[in-house]
Every structure is written in C-alpha cells, then in structure tokens.
Amino acid sequence: MTTNQRRQEYRALFKQNVEKRLVVDKAVRAVVFACVIIAIIPLGSILVEVFKNGAAAISYEFLTATPGSIGSGEGGIGPAIQGTLIIIGLSSLIGVPIGVMSGIFLSEYGDNRLAHYIRFFNDVFMEFPSIVLGIFAFLLIVLILGHFSVWAGAFALSLIMFPIVARTTEESLKMVPMTYREAGTALGLKKWVITIRIVISAAKSGMITGILLSVSRIGGETAPLIMTILGSSTFFRSMDVPMDALPLRIWRLSLLPYDSAQLQGWGAALVLIMIILGINLGVRYYFASKKGNNIFGRLIKQGAIIKK
Amino acid sequence: MTALSIRSTFDNSSVSEPPSHLPEKEKKFKMVAENVTISYGDFAAVKNITMKFPEKSVTALIGPSGCGKTTFLRCLNRMHDMTKSAKVEGKVMIDDIDLYDKSIDPIYHRRKVGMVFQKPNPFPTMSIYDNVVAGLKLNGVKDKKILDEIVEDSLKMAYLWDEVKDDLKKSAIELSGGQQQRLCIARALAIQPEVLLMDEPASALDPIATQKIEETITELKKEYTIIIVTHNMQQAVRVSDYTGFMYLGDLIEFRETKKLFTDPKNELTAKYVQGQFG
Numbered sequence: 001m002t003t004n005q006r007r008q009e010y011r012a013l014f015k016q017n018v019e020k021r022l023v024v025d026k027a028v029r030a031v032v033f034a035c036v037i038i039a040i041i042p043l044g045s046i047l048v049e050v051f052k053n054g055a056a057a058i059s060y061e062f063l064t065a066t067p068g069s070i071g072s073g074e075g076g077i078g079p080a081i082q083g084t085l086i087i088i089g090l091s092s093l094i095g096v097p098i099g100v101m102s103g104i105f106l107s108e109y110g111d112n113r114l115a116h117y118i119r120f121f122n123d124v125f126m127e128f129p130s131i132v133l134g135i136f137a138f139l140l141i142v143l144i145l146g147h148f149s150v151w152a153g154a155f156a157l158s159l160i161m162f163p164i165v166a167r168t169t170e171e172s173l174k175m176v177p178m179t180y181r182e183a184g185t186a187l188g189l190k191k192w193v194i195t196i197r198i199v200i201s202a203a204k205s206g207m208i209t210g211i212l213l214s215v216s217r218i219g220g221e222t223a224p225l226i227m228t229i230l231g232s233s234t235f236f237r238s239m240d241v242p243m244d245a246l247p248l249r250i251w252r253l254s255l256l257p258y259d260s261a262q263l264q265g266w267g268a269a270l271v272l273i274m275i276i277l278g279i280n281l282g283v284r285y286y287f288a289s290k291k292g293n294n295i296f297g298r299l300i301k302q303g304a305i306i307k308k
Numbered sequence: 309m310t311a312l313s314i315r316s317t318f319d320n321s322s323v324s325e326p327p328s329h330l331p332e333k334e335k336k337f338k339m340v341a342e343n344v345t346i347s348y349g350d351f352a353a354v355k356n357i358t359m360k361f362p363e364k365s366v367t368a369l370i371g372p373s374g375c376g377k378t379t380f381l382r383c384l385n386r387m388h389d390m391t392k393s394a395k396v397e398g399k400v401m402i403d404d405i406d407l408y409d410k411s412i413d414p415i416y417h418r419r420k421v422g423m424v425f426q427k428p429n430p431f432p433t434m435s436i437y438d439n440v441v442a443g444l445k446l447n448g449v450k451d452k453k454i455l456d457e458i459v460e461d462s463l464k465m466a467y468l469w470d471e472v473k474d475d476l477k478k479s480a481i482e483l484s485g486g487q488q489q490r491l492c493i494a495r496a497l498a499i500q501p502e503v504l505l506m507d508e509p510a511s512a513l514d515p516i517a518t519q520k521i522e523e524t525i526t527e528l529k530k531e532y533t534i535i536i537v538t539h540n541m542q543q544a545v546r547v548s549d550y551t552g553f554m555y556l557g558d559l560i561e562f563r564e565t566k567k568l569f570t571d572p573k574n575e576l577t578a579k580y581v582q583g584q585f586g
Contacts, residue, residue, distance in 0.1 A: 111392055178390075179429040183492070186385055187443030187499055188419035197446050201433040 050270050057267025067233050067249075073260025077268045079235045080249035084219065084275065086236060087229065087245050090154035091218055095161030096211055102162065103169025103207075108195050110170070119170075126163040133159045134224030142228060148242045153229035157218040164217060168210020172203040208287055212280050219276045222247035246272040338363040338533035339384065339503055344398035346379050346388065353379045355557040356398070361503075361550075366525060366534045368548035368565065370541060372585065376557040377537045378426075381505050384535065385421045386414040402503065419443070422496030422532075424506045428488035430480035430495070437476040439491055443499040458498050466494035467524050486517025493524060504528065506536040510543065522547050541581060545569055553577045 002010075061076050068075025102122070106115055137156035142148055176199045184194035200207070225231075230242035231252065237243075246268055253265035339361040346354040354376040361367050369377040379388075386407055388394040400407040407417055430439045438445065440459045449455065459476065463469040468490040472483070480491055489509060496504060506525070510518040525534060525547045538544050544551050545565060552562040553574075561568060561577040572578040579585055 177429070179425060179427065180431060182387065182390065182425065183423075183429045183431070183495075184442075184446075185387060185390060186418060186421075186423035186425075186505075187446075187495070188415050188417075189443065189446050190415055193446045198431055198433075198442075202431070 047273070050266060050273060053263070054266035054268075054270030057263045058270065062264070062267055063271070066235065070256060071258040071261065073258070073264070077244075077246065077249050077264065077271065079232060079244040080246045080268060081271060081275070082236055083229070083232075083243045083245040084247075084272065086150065086243065087153050087157060087225070088215060088219055088279075090150065091157035091161055092211075092215060094154060095158030095214065095218075096165055098158070099162035099165025099211075099214070100169050100207065102166035103173060104195060104200075106166065106170040107173035108191070108199070122163045122166055125159075126167060128160075129223075130156075130160055130221050131223035131227070134227035137224065138227040145240075147240060148228060148230040150229055150236075150239045150241075150243050152227075153225055153243070153245075156224035156228050157221060160218050160221060160224070161214040164214040165210055168213065169203075169207050172206025172210065173199055175206065176202045204287070208283060212283060215279055216276050219272065219279075220247055222251050226251075246275070336363045337361060338402065339535070340399075340401040341380075341384065342399040342401065344380065344383060344396065344400065346376070346383055346397075347395050348391075348393050353557055354383070357554075357559045359552060359559060359562060361533055361535055363533050364529060364531065365549040366529050366536060366547050367550045367552065368544035369535065369537045369552050369554060370539075370544050370580075371554035371560075372580070373539075374556075375554040377554050378507050380554070381507055381535060381537050384503070384505055385418055385423050387423070389414060419447075419499050420501055421503045421505060422499060422501035424489070424492050424496050424504070424509045426508045427512050428485055428492050430483070430488050430491050432479075432481050434480055435477045436472050436480050436483070436491060439480045440494050440498050442495060447499075462494040462498040463491075465497050465524070465528060466490040467520055467527075468494055484517075486513045486520065489513060489517065489521060490524065493521070497528075501532070503533045503535065506534065508537050508539060511539060518543070541569070541583075553580060555580070 059076075063076060063081065064078045065076035066079055067077070102118070106119055106122075109115065110119065134156050137152045137159070141152040141155060145152075173195075180198050180202060181194055184198050185191075189198075225245050225248050229245060229248070231248040232242045232244045234244075250265050250268045250272065253261045253268060256262070256265075337360040341357060341359045341361075344354060344357045344359075345352055357380060359367075369381060371377050379394075382388055383396050384400055384407075386396075386400075388396050396408060398408070402417065402420060405412065405417065407414065431442060434442060437459055440462050441449070441455045444455065444458065460469060460473075463472065468487060471487060472478070472491075480488065483491060489512070493509070510521045513521065522543065525536065528534060529549075536544075536548065548565045550563065551565040551568045553560045553568065553572075553576075555576060561572060561574045563573070568577065569581050572581060
C-alpha cells in the first residue's frame, strides 16, 4: 500500500505539470485552428474567384440559350446545364443502386474471402484515373456501337461512382452496433428485413453523405466525358448521339483565346458549383426534414413493406 | 480448485435435473438443452451442458464473469448463427423440436423465444409504438387493430404502459435507460413467445428500474418460461425458482434456488454463493 506521504508526492507531481499541460493544450488548439484556416484559404479563394469572374456572365440568356458563334460572346450554356443534369441523374441511377448493394454485401455478408478480394479491388478501382475509365467506356461502348453516346458517358461516370458509394455504404453500415442486428434476429426477422429496415435506417445519414460525395465527384468529371459524350452545341436529342455537359463546356471555353469566351467559362464554372451545392443542400434538407422517418429504407424497397 | 477436478467431483446427471419432489404439474419441461458444447476455435466456452427448464418458471444462470452463461443463453435461440467462429454441438429441444436440427428454420422457431439483452437496444429510428410491434410489422402483420391491441398488452405486461401511453409516437431513444429496457421486454413479448431469455437485463439499470424489471419478471412467470442470466446473486434469489451455477464452461450445480443458496451440494457453489470468489 502506498503511504500517505508518497501519495502527497504524487499529487505534487501532477500539479507541477499543470502549467506545461495548459500551454501544450493551447498550442495544439492553435495548430489545429491554423490547419483549418490553411485548408480553407485555397477553397475559399477559388470560390471567391469563380464568383468574381463568373457573376457577370450570368443572365437568363446565358442559362437557357445554345452557344453562339465562337468568339462572339453571344449565346449561353443551356445544353451544358441540361446535359450535366441528365448525366448526373443517369449515372446515379446506375451507380447508386449498384454501389449501395455492393456496400450491403461487403458489410452484411462480407465475412469471407470473396468479399475480401472485392473490397480490395473496390479500393483500387476508387483510385483509378478517371480518364482510364473513360477510355474503357470508349472501347467498350463507343467503338463497338460506332458512335459517341449519352449511355457511354453515364456508364463511365457510374464506374467512378459506385466504388465510392460501396465503400461509404459499407463503412456506415458497419458503424451500426451489432446489438440492433441481434435484437432483430431475436425477433425472428429475416436477415434482409433486418438489413433494410433496421440497419440501413440507422445508417442512412452516412450513406447519403457517401452518395452526395460521389455525385459531387462525377459532376466535375471532364476527361471521361471527352471520350464518351464528346460535347455538343444543341440541346439533348437522343441517348445515342453526343451531348454537352458543363465540365466539357468549361474546358472548351477556357481553351478559346477570346475574353468573351473566358467570361462564359467562368460563368459556367459558377453554374456548375451552384448545381452541386444545390443538390447537396437540397438532399440534406429533404432528409433532415424527414428525420425519424425511415424514408430511405422505404424508398429502397418500396411496396414490399407494410405502409405506416 | 481447478476446472478439471471440479468436473471429476461432480456428477452431471444427478444435478442437472430439478429435484424430483416437485409437484406433478410443474414437471413439464419447456426447454431442454442436451450435451451442449459451444466452442470458438479450440476454446470451449460451454462444455457439455445438459439442462432442463421447467415450464412457467424462472431459471437463473449465475457464475463469475467468463463462465459461459451468456454464451449458453444465446445458444437457446440460435444466436450463435450470427457468429461465424462459434460452433454449437448438442441438442436444444423446445417442445420436442430440436432447434439445431438441419431441417429446422431458425427464423420460425426464434419467434417462440423472446430475448432481452444486457444493454437496452431499442431500434433508434423507430417510435415506441413501432419498436414494440417491430417483430410483427416487419414479419407482415398489417392489421392496425391487432397491432394496437398488442402494443397495449405488451407494454402493460412490461409495466411501461402508464408511462408512455400518451407518447407512443415518440422516438424510443428519448426514454430513460430503465424505460428502454422495459420497452425491449415489451418488444420481445409482442411476438408472443413461449420462452423469454434475459441476459443480465438489469445490469445497466439503477435500483428502482431494476426493481421494476424484477416485478415484471415475477409477473411474467405466470405465462412464460423465463431463463435469466445474472451477475447479481440477490437478484437470482429474488426472482428465480431454479438456479444453475456455472464455472469455466461447466454447469456445476443446478437446483431449486432456495436449496442452491442455503444448502449447496458442491464446495465451489458454496464458496461462490458465500461471495468468497467471483
């Protein structure tokens, strides 16, 4: 047993360090704060720059018209906005379900060798340069069908999307404590019911973050689109012909030597940022307002479950 | 005393059945575990246990931490199916059906056995109402009238009805810990089980909530066969009719609770119930 005197010595020892610890505490806090500022500065300056340069280009005509003749500064980016919305929507329709299902498999049925390999390749896939995926889509769809198409673009972008969604879904599902699954099992529920109605419903905010992350990522992808949807000056005509998209338009405008084209490029960049921001805020607001309601689980397996 | 010498000193067959002087009507066994061994890899957590659980009574499993009582309890509901590394050998009979028979669908039979876990685990995204009927609704019961009835009935049995009847749409995680645990009991009862397994249901609760849970158990005994794991020997004395003492994966002694605590046959049981180790 430690003597009382020794205990007093211990206490004195702890007190000695108090000053030093407080200083370290403050220093760490300052460093953390500084790092945040350093990280925010480039992001913020990009946003400010885009707003400063692009705001002047925004007008009703700019948002709705087809591009005018090169260098004239006339026309707009209507087809590009439309194309971006179409390609994001279509890629999500392909990529999100596959990604979510893969994530469910990896988390809920992933205690085996097959899942181990899938997880590994999924991680590798996530780091693939997007142009490689564009070339893949080009070889597989464009060359075989003989023409550029919206399908090829959606295919390429969904390839970028689903590894991200799969990974984030898996991680969010794994965060759900085992004890909820056990409770469901003890109630005599089937595994898929437990997964969809209990586990996913508890993990949905993480899953939504992952999906939004992947949407933002593909929204700005340019390289795979060059290989697949090519770009166009007209509004959407058919799935089997080239289409425009904002990143493509920004890229083309930025290459032109005219001030008016540069201005339109900045304007298009601003519009793209606003679209991504809008999707993020809109989805978050929608789910926040439905809090406590298993809307996500219900969306996934609509109809199969008893209505509230 | 080592586990090995215990096993040699204690005769499995003589202590694993409740005493023979029970009244005839109580001699029906709801559940029977026969030669159950549960192992994780090379480690046997539960070693060749045979135990019979009389109908409409409370059986307590006591023993020091790590003695395998929770592991054993979970096998009575095939919960080890969820753990790949766990291997269960032996038979678990419920009404003459072997739960571990290859032709048995555990999902159907789990509905006969309700389970309450150590920590309250109401489904966080569901309301109180939806939690209670989760086992029914998600299994396809849609009739609102029946669901309403079962919610009221189950919550009343779990002694929670009066506290929540005006707030059934409230989220379950807004309840206090003790209320959450009684909600979990109600949820387990709602599937109309015949057996109720409870894994230290009061260990995370304060004395008042514990008392309420114990009152609930005493009341439920009239209709259900209850098997409860507990660390708390006073609790075993208060609520159970039979007690099994486990040590290092072995069932050391299994008798009427009063007898086990006042006149233990085994030296090790005597030491444990007197608080000399544990």
